[in-house]
Amino acid sequence: MDAKIGVLALQGNVSEHIDAFLLALERMGHGPSSEVFEVRSPEDLAECTTLAIPGGESTTISRLIDKNELYDPIRQFKGGIFATCAGMVLMAADVADPRIHPLALLDMAVDRNAFGRQRESFEVDLPIAGLEGGSFHAIFIRAPVVTRAGPALNVLARLDQGIVAVECGRHIAVSFHPELGDDTRLHERFLSMNGI
Amino acid sequence: MKLEELRFGTELLKRGFASMQKGGVIMDVVNAEQATIAEEAGAVAVMSLERVPSDIRKMGGVARMADPEKVTEIIEAVSIPVMGKVRIGHFVEAQVLEVLGVDMIDESEVLTPADEQYHIDKKQFKVPFVCGARDLGEALRRINEGAAMIRTKGEAGTGNVVEAVRHMRTIMGEIRMLRGLDKQEMADYAREIEAPAELVIECAERGRLPVVNFSAGGIANPSDAAMMMQLGADGVFVGSGIFKSSSPERMAKAIVEAVNHFDDPKVIAKVSTGLGDAMPGLDVHTLRDDEVLQTRGR
Numbered sequence: 001m002d003a004k005i006g007v008l009a010l011q012g013n014v015s016e017h018i019d020a021f022l023l024a025l026e027r028m029g030h031g032p033s034s035e036v037f038e039v040r041s042p043e044d045l046a047e048c049t050t051l052a053i054p055g056g057e058s059t060t061i062s063r064l065i066d067k068n069e070l071y072d073p074i075r076q077f078k079g080g081i082f083a084t085c086a087g088m089v090l091m092a093a094d095v096a097d098p099r100i101h102p103l104a105l106l107d108m109a110v111d112r113n114a115f116g117r118q119r120e121s122f123e124v125d126l127p128i129a130g131l132e133g134g135s136f137h138a139i140f141i142r143a144p145v146v147t148r149a150g151p152a153l154n155v156l157a158r159l160d161q162g163i164v165a166v167e168c169g170r171h172i173a174v175s176f177h178p179e180l181g182d183d184t185r186l187h188e189r190f191l192s193m194n195g196i
Numbered sequence: 197m198k199l200e201e202l203r204f205g206t207e208l209l210k211r212g213f214a215s216m217q218k219g220g221v222i223m224d225v226v227n228a229e230q231a232t233i234a235e236e237a238g239a240v241a242v243m244s245l246e247r248v249p250s251d252i253r254k255m256g257g258v259a260r261m262a263d264p265e266k267v268t269e270i271i272e273a274v275s276i277p278v279m280g281k282v283r284i285g286h287f288v289e290a291q292v293l294e295v296l297g298v299d300m301i302d303e304s305e306v307l308t309p310a311d312e313q314y315h316i317d318k319k320q321f322k323v324p325f326v327c328g329a330r331d332l333g334e335a336l337r338r339i340n341e342g343a344a345m346i347r348t349k350g351e352a353g354t355g356n357v358v359e360a361v362r363h364m365r366t367i368m369g370e371i372r373m374l375r376g377l378d379k380q381e382m383a384d385y386a387r388e389i390e391a392p393a394e395l396v397i398e399c400a401e402r403g404r405l406p407v408v409n410f411s412a413g414g415i416a417n418p419s420d421a422a423m424m425m426q427l428g429a430d431g432v433f434v435g436s437g438i439f440k441s442s443s444p445e446r447m448a449k450a451i452v453e454a455v456n457h458f459d460d461p462k463v464i465a466k467v468s469t470g471l472g473d474a475m476p477g478l479d480v481h482t483l484r485d486d487e488v489l490q491t492r493g494r
Binding site: 009010011012013014015016055056057059060063064067068085086097099112113116117118119120121122123124125139141142177180181 | 201202203204205206208209212213215216217218219220235236238239240241275276277294297298299300322323324452453456
């Protein structure tokens with residue numbers, strides 16, 4: 001199937017996600033008919049079959065989702081969503097922070113900045129359930145963790161502080177930044193889950 | 197997961213942090229109340245300061261790092277990253293801000309330089325740094341010292357965007373010019389601008405700086421911010437422009453929206469309507485040499 005992959009481009013690490021998807025498509029042997037593009041409006045969203053919500057500042061992205069009238073369209077989006085860091089925060093049902101208007105697409109509670117400030121940001125080789133080829137070099141930047149995962153969620157990875165990667169249906173949400181670096185296994189897994 | 201398997205303060209984490217700020221507005225604030233207004237308006241980070249640049253100009257004398265009490269008050273007030281300014285070359289002020297938990301340090305020409313020969317050796321720190329630059333040579337020297345983000349200097353505290361434009365055009369133009377050069381000519385050019393050849397070559401290959409490049413120094417309204425984005429900035433710093441305007445809350449929200457829709461003049465028109473007065477501006481040509489901040493730290 002030709003892919004039409006949108007990356008929510010309101011704020012944050014957008015171009016890195018686009019580059020990672022392009023590399024993943026190339027490695028999966030897809031031709032130039034697959035597209036990766038920025039999503040800024042409900043009209044852009046209507047064009048795509050899958051969506052990525054990138055890292056950035058979750059308070060800023062949440063506000064801009066509302067401002068750009070994207071809240072309901074994303075809630076009703078039929079395709080899979082790949083959410084990283086701030087994206088994971090937005091996907092949760094419960095964030096316990098009035099500054100965030102969560103999309104509640106995944107039955108989980110999330111704690112923002114769970115590891116602390118930037119000086120507590122870290123890199124680690126992380127084992128991820130079902131991912132072939134060894135552990136994943138994960139970059140955690142002022143990252144969130146999942147403090148409660150509903151029964152429908154499949155937990156893919158955890159650290160002492162909590163769960164850091166989940167999947168459910170056609171969605172994947174991770175606390176870290178797979179788009180920083182050239183390991184595209186998680187992007188490829190997400191595309192495969194969505195029939196691409 | 198054992199603690200020794202975690203790695204902190206790496207180059208990738210520093211540049212990654214800077215990258216998360218892209219498409220965002222970083223706002224100068226002097227207390228918890230302003231920080232909260234900035235966060236609610238959609239700022240991606242706040243810069244904690246004793247006073248904004250236009251007040252630093254008025255005060256004169258030696259401008260130093262903010263009181264730790266002020267920085268801590270701001271850190272406790274918001275959930276977004278908090279940055280802080282230190283004097284050029286003042287590595288102990290930087291050590292103090294790192295201990296306080298600041299997320300990024302701005303080694304800034306807005307404060308009075310502490311060292312006229314050397315900038316801070318930024319690779320010694322776990323916390324990332326942003327530094328000002330007026331041209332490609334300055335930018336690459338700062339990156340070589342370990343800066344994870346560059347901001348074009350502009351002329352802080354003037355509310356006049358002309359210098360910000362000059363510096364952004366200079367850097368973007370120099371990078372475009374590199375594309376016509378072969379490797380030998382690039383090495384020659386690197387010597388001319390006093391920058392490491394490998395960084396010059398990296399800029400030529402990528403068609404941009406190796407780190408995120410924000411605009412700063414004179415942005416006073418939504419149009420200024422959108423213009424800097426159209427000229428190629430990855431995001432903007434707004435200093436005195438918000439809390440020296442007649443309605444800071446609305447100005448803050450309007451600039452965030454203008455940066456989000458920088459290429460859509462209809463949105464800029466809408467958010468600029470009835471905003472009240474922007475900060476009072478200064479003609480940079482009337483500044484005495486000793487009042488010009490951008491020439492500090494080259």
